[in-house]
Amino acid sequence: MxxxxxxxxxxxxxxxxxxxxxxxxxxxxxxxxxxxxxxxxxxxxxxxxxxxxxxxxxxxxxxxxxxxxxxxxxxxxxxxxxxxxxxxxxxxxxxxxxxxxxxxxxxxxxxxxxxxxxxxxxxxxxxxxxxxxxxxxxxxxxxxxxxxxxxxxxxxxxxxxxxxxxxxxxxxxxxxxxxxxxxxxxxxxxxxxxxxxxxxxxxxxxxxxxxxxxxxxxxxxxxxxxxxxxxxxxxxxxxxxxxxxxxxxxxxxxxxxxxxxxxxxxxxxxxxxxxxxxxxxxxxxxxxxxxxxxxxxxxxxxxxxxxxxxxxxxxxxxxxxxxxxxxxxxxxxxxxxxxxxxxxxxxxxxxxxxxxxxxxxxxGDDFVRPIPAAGMVVRSVDGDIELHNSESGINPGNTRFGTYKWGKTSYRTGVGLEVESASGEFPRDAALTAESEDGTVYGRHSTHMLKCTADESAMVYVLGHKVAHFSVQVETHVWWKGGWQLQLHRINALQPAKLTVGGHSLPVSTDAHENGAYSTKLQNVCGWETSDTVRHDGADRTHIMSECSEYPIMTCNVNGEATLICLAYCGKGTPGNWNTVSLDESGVVLKADDGSEWEVSFE
CATH class of the missing domain: 1.50.10.20 (Glycosyltransferase)
Structure with a gap:
C-alpha cells in the first residue's frame, strides 16, 4: 500500500x-x-x-x-x-x-x-x-x-x-x-x-x-x-x-x-x-x-x-x-x-x-467595523462583505476611470457590480443617480463624510457637473440590519431632475435568468414614484462577473427639496417585506412579515 x-x-x-x-x-x-x-x-x-x-x-x-x-x-x-x-x-x-x-x-x-x-x-x-x-x-x-x-x-x-x-x-x-x-x-x-x-x-x-x-x-x-x-x-x-x-x-x-x-x-x-x-x-x-x-x-x-x-x-x-x-x-x-x-x-x-x-x-458572527480614517464602514453578512464609502472619490482629472468605482452606496462580495457600458450608459446599481433634462446621468463623486459609525454611514455630496451647471445637493444616511439597508436621501434639486435609486446587480445565467444563491430587492418607504428592472445581456455586458445581469431601480422627479426613503436588500435567500408602523421627521419604525421590528432615529 x-x-x-x-x-x-x-x-x-x-x-x-x-x-x-x-x-x-x-x-x-x-x-x-x-x-x-x-x-x-x-x-x-x-x-x-x-x-x-x-x-x-x-x-x-x-x-x-x-x-x-x-x-x-x-x-x-x-x-x-x-x-x-x-x-x-x-x-x-x-x-x-x-x-x-x-x-x-x-x-x-x-x-x-x-x-x-x-x-x-x-x-x-x-x-x-x-x-x-x-x-x-x-x-x-x-x-x-x-x-x-x-x-x-x-x-x-x-x-x-x-x-x-x-x-x-x-x-x-x-x-x-x-x-x-x-x-x-x-x-x-x-x-x-x-x-x-x-x-x-x-x-x-x-x-x-x-x-x-x-x-x-x-x-x-x-x-x-x-x-x-x-x-x-x-x-x-x-x-x-x-x-x-x-x-x-x-x-x-x-x-x-x-x-x-x-x-x-x-x-x-x-x-x-x-x-x-x-x-x-x-x-x-x-x-x-x-x-x-x-x-x-x-x-x-x-x-x-x-x-x-x-x-x-x-x-x-x-x-x-x-x-x-x-x-x-x-x-x-x-x-x-x-x-x-x-x-x-x-x-x-x-x-x-x-x-x-x-x-x-x-x-464568524456578522460584524460591523467602522474605519473613520478611511471614511468607510465594512460589515459582514452571512459570510459576505459589504463596504460603505462615505468619503473617497477620484480626482476630477481622472473621472474617466469611472466615478462609480467609489460612488456607489455600497459594494458587496458575491454579487459583483456594474460598470459603464460600451455605449456610455452610466451604471445605476447600488447607487443614487440624477438625470438632467437632456438625459445625462450623474453619479456620486466628491463626497464629504458626516458619520462613520457601527450603526450609520452618512455623507453629503452633489450630483452634477460644472460645465452643464447641473446640481442636485444630497445628504445621504444609511442604516443596516442583516441583508437590508435603510436609505434616507434628503434632496435639493436646483434644476428639474429625475432621481434613481438602484439595488445591487445580480449576475444571472443566460438560460435560467436567475442567480440562485442571491436576491436583491428595493422597497419604497417615502417619495419614490415608479419601479423597474434594468437588464443587460450578452454583447451588452456590463457586469464584472457575468455576461447577463439585472437589478431593480426606483425613480421619481424632483425640482426643489424632497425626502426619499427606501429599503434595499441584497443577500442569500428570498427576503420578505417591511411595513411602516410610523414615519415622521424624527425617525421610522418598521415591522417585518415575521413580526420583528426595526426602529431608526433620523436625529
Missing part, C-alpha cells in the same frame, strides 16, 4: 505560482524582452505595454525563483531556464542598440512603474537574476535605470517608482551625489499623505481604497526591508503603519476569499492580499500568522479556481472582461497580482505556514 501525503500549505502555494507561470513560459521567445500577451493596449504607448509584459511577469517569476522546493519540472520548465530568459531579456531591453530596447523613462511615464517592479524582482531573486550578470550588463541596466533620475512623478503612490530605482542605484554604488537625499525627500512627501490608523490618501488621485494594500503598504514595507539602513527610524515607521491597517484590512475578505470589489484596478485580482505575507516577512506582528496565511491562500484560490487553466491572466474579475479595466491597463497589467506571492519568501517551517489555520473574521 502506498501512502500519499497531502501537500503542505507552502507546496500548494508554490504549485499555484508555477501554474500561473506556465502559460507565460510557453509564450517566451528566445532573445525577446517581452511576452506577447493578447489584450487591449493601454494609453501609455506600445513600448510601455511591451515593458509591462516583461516586468510584471518577472515579478511573479522572482517569487518562484526565490522559493524553496519545487522547480517547475511538472510544468515543463526549470528555474535555470526561466532565470536565463529573464536575464537575457533584461539585457536586451536595456540596450539602446538592440531591437528589443524599451526606451528611457521620461516625465510621468509608465516606464517608471515597471522599473519599480523590476527593482523588487531583482532584489527578491538576486541570486538568479542580478548576481549572474556580467559587470558590463549590470552597468547597462543601471544606466537605463538612471534615465528615471530627474523625471517628474505623479504626486501619489507613483513617487515610490522614483524612490525604488534611486535606492537600488545607491545600494549598487551607482548613485549620484544627492540621490539619497532626494529619495528620502520623496519618502517625506509620501508620508505627508498619511491620514491615521494605517491609512493613506493616494495624493493627487484623492482616493482612499484598496491601493492602500498593494501600493502604499507593499512598497513602504519593501523599501524598509531592502533599503531601511538609509533611515532606520523611517523603516520602523512603515512597519508601524502596517499594524493598524492590517487589523482593519483583514475584514475586507469574504468567507469565500473574495475581496470586496471597490476602487480602481480591480483586474489585479489577488493582488489584494499582497501585504499579509510581506508584513510577516518584514517582522510585522499585526495579526495571527495562521490568519495571514488564510487570507492569502483563500484570496488567491478564489480567483485561480475560477480562471481558465493554462492561459495567461486576462483583464477581468472572475473571467475575461476588458470593459472593467481602466485606460492605463494593457494585457500585462493583471500580473501585478504577482505581489500576492510574497509568502513564498517565508521559510516553509515558519509559523506563517505551520500555525493552525484561523478563520477569517467573515467566517
Amino acid at each position: 502506498t501512502l500519499t501525503t497531502e501537500p503542505s500549505n507552502y507546496e500548494r502555494s508554490l504549485a499555484i505560482a508555477e501554474k500561473l507561470l506556465a502559460p507565460l513560459v510557453k509564450c517566451m521567445k528566445p532573445g525577446a524582452a517581452s511576452i506577447p500577451l493578447e489584450g487591449p493596449a493601454s494609453d501609455h504607448g506600445e513600448l510601455a505595454d511591451v515593458l509591462e509584459s516583461f516586468a510584471r511577469p518577472c515579478l511573479l517569476a522572482s517569487h518562484w525563483l526565490a522559493a524553496k522546493g519545487g522547480g517547475g519540472e511538472t510544468e515543463g520548465f526549470t528555474r535555470d531556464e526561466v532565470a536565463k530568459w529573464f536575464r537575457e531579456g533584461l539585457v536586451a531591453g536595456t540596450d539602446p542598440s538592440a531591437d528589443e530596447y524599451w526606451g528611457p523613462v521620461t516625465n510621468y511615464h509608465q516606464h517608471c512603474v515597471e522599473m519599480g517592479a523590476l527593482v523588487i524582482a531583482l532584489e527578491i531573486a538576486r541570486d538568479h537574476l542580478w548576481t549572474p550578470l556580467s559587470d558590463t550588463d549590470k552597468h547597462q541596466v543601471l544606466r537605463w535605470m538612471r534615465t528615471a533620475r530627474g523625471c517628474g512623478f505623479h504626486r501619489n503612490n507613483h513617487l515610490f517608482f522614483g524612490v525604488l530605482p534611486l535606492s537600488f542605484m545607491v545600494s549598487e554604488g551607482a548613485g549620484s551625489p544627492g540621490d539619497q537625499e532626494l529619495l528620502l525627500r520623496w519618502m517625506d512627501t509620501l508620508e505627508s499623505m498619511y491620514l491615521k490608523d494605517g491609512w493613506f490618501i493616494d495624493g493627487m488621485n484623492e482616493t482612499v481604497d484598496i491601493y492602500n494594500a498593494y501600493a502604499w503598504h507593499f512598497y513602504g514595507l519593501w523599501w524598509g526591508k531592502l533599503y531601511g539602513d538609509m533611515d532606520p527610524d523611517r523603516a520602523q515607521r512603515w512597519r508601524d503603519y502596517a499594524v493598524p491597517f492590517l487589523k482593519d484590512y483583514v475584514h475586507f475578505f469574504a468567507a469565500s476569499g473574495e475581496n470586496v470589489p471597490f476602487g480602481r484596478s480591480m483586474v489585479y485580482r489577488f493582488n489584494a492580499s499582497a501585504p499579509f505575507g510581506l508584513a510577516h516577512y518584514c517582522g510585522v506582528s499585526a495579526i495571527d500568522p495562521g490568519l495571514s496565511r488564510a487570507v492569502f491562500m483563500k484570496n488567491v484560490e478564489f480567483f485561480v479556481s475560477r480562471l481558465p487553466e493554462d492561459q495567461p491572466l486576462s483583464l477581468g474579475w472572475t473571467d475575461e472582461f476588458p470593459l472593467m479595466a481602466e485606460v492605463y491597463s494593457c494585457a500585462g497589467s493583471p500580473y501585478w497580482a504577482a505581489k500576492a506571492f510574497s509568502p513564498l519568501l517565508i521559510d516553509p517551517s515558519d509559523p506563517f505556514w505551520t500555525a493552525p489555520a484561523q478563520p477569517l473574521p467573515s467566517e
Whole structure:
C-alpha cells in the first residue's frame, strides 16, 4: 500500500505560482524582452505595454525563483531556464542598440512603474537574476535605470517608482551625489499623505481604497526591508503603519476569499492580499500568522479556481472582461497580482505556514467595523462583505476611470457590480443617480463624510457637473440590519431632475435568468414614484462577473427639496417585506412579515 501525503500549505502555494507561470513560459521567445500577451493596449504607448509584459511577469517569476522546493519540472520548465530568459531579456531591453530596447523613462511615464517592479524582482531573486550578470550588463541596466533620475512623478503612490530605482542605484554604488537625499525627500512627501490608523490618501488621485494594500503598504514595507539602513527610524515607521491597517484590512475578505470589489484596478485580482505575507516577512506582528496565511491562500484560490487553466491572466474579475479595466491597463497589467506571492519568501517551517489555520473574521458572527480614517464602514453578512464609502472619490482629472468605482452606496462580495457600458450608459446599481433634462446621468463623486459609525454611514455630496451647471445637493444616511439597508436621501434639486435609486446587480445565467444563491430587492418607504428592472445581456455586458445581469431601480422627479426613503436588500435567500408602523421627521419604525421590528432615529 502506498501512502500519499497531502501537500503542505507552502507546496500548494508554490504549485499555484508555477501554474500561473506556465502559460507565460510557453509564450517566451528566445532573445525577446517581452511576452506577447493578447489584450487591449493601454494609453501609455506600445513600448510601455511591451515593458509591462516583461516586468510584471518577472515579478511573479522572482517569487518562484526565490522559493524553496519545487522547480517547475511538472510544468515543463526549470528555474535555470526561466532565470536565463529573464536575464537575457533584461539585457536586451536595456540596450539602446538592440531591437528589443524599451526606451528611457521620461516625465510621468509608465516606464517608471515597471522599473519599480523590476527593482523588487531583482532584489527578491538576486541570486538568479542580478548576481549572474556580467559587470558590463549590470552597468547597462543601471544606466537605463538612471534615465528615471530627474523625471517628474505623479504626486501619489507613483513617487515610490522614483524612490525604488534611486535606492537600488545607491545600494549598487551607482548613485549620484544627492540621490539619497532626494529619495528620502520623496519618502517625506509620501508620508505627508498619511491620514491615521494605517491609512493613506493616494495624493493627487484623492482616493482612499484598496491601493492602500498593494501600493502604499507593499512598497513602504519593501523599501524598509531592502533599503531601511538609509533611515532606520523611517523603516520602523512603515512597519508601524502596517499594524493598524492590517487589523482593519483583514475584514475586507469574504468567507469565500473574495475581496470586496471597490476602487480602481480591480483586474489585479489577488493582488489584494499582497501585504499579509510581506508584513510577516518584514517582522510585522499585526495579526495571527495562521490568519495571514488564510487570507492569502483563500484570496488567491478564489480567483485561480475560477480562471481558465493554462492561459495567461486576462483583464477581468472572475473571467475575461476588458470593459472593467481602466485606460492605463494593457494585457500585462493583471500580473501585478504577482505581489500576492510574497509568502513564498517565508521559510516553509515558519509559523506563517505551520500555525493552525484561523478563520477569517467573515467566517464568524456578522460584524460591523467602522474605519473613520478611511471614511468607510465594512460589515459582514452571512459570510459576505459589504463596504460603505462615505468619503473617497477620484480626482476630477481622472473621472474617466469611472466615478462609480467609489460612488456607489455600497459594494458587496458575491454579487459583483456594474460598470459603464460600451455605449456610455452610466451604471445605476447600488447607487443614487440624477438625470438632467437632456438625459445625462450623474453619479456620486466628491463626497464629504458626516458619520462613520457601527450603526450609520452618512455623507453629503452633489450630483452634477460644472460645465452643464447641473446640481442636485444630497445628504445621504444609511442604516443596516442583516441583508437590508435603510436609505434616507434628503434632496435639493436646483434644476428639474429625475432621481434613481438602484439595488445591487445580480449576475444571472443566460438560460435560467436567475442567480440562485442571491436576491436583491428595493422597497419604497417615502417619495419614490415608479419601479423597474434594468437588464443587460450578452454583447451588452456590463457586469464584472457575468455576461447577463439585472437589478431593480426606483425613480421619481424632483425640482426643489424632497425626502426619499427606501429599503434595499441584497443577500442569500428570498427576503420578505417591511411595513411602516410610523414615519415622521424624527425617525421610522418598521415591522417585518415575521413580526420583528426595526426602529431608526433620523436625529
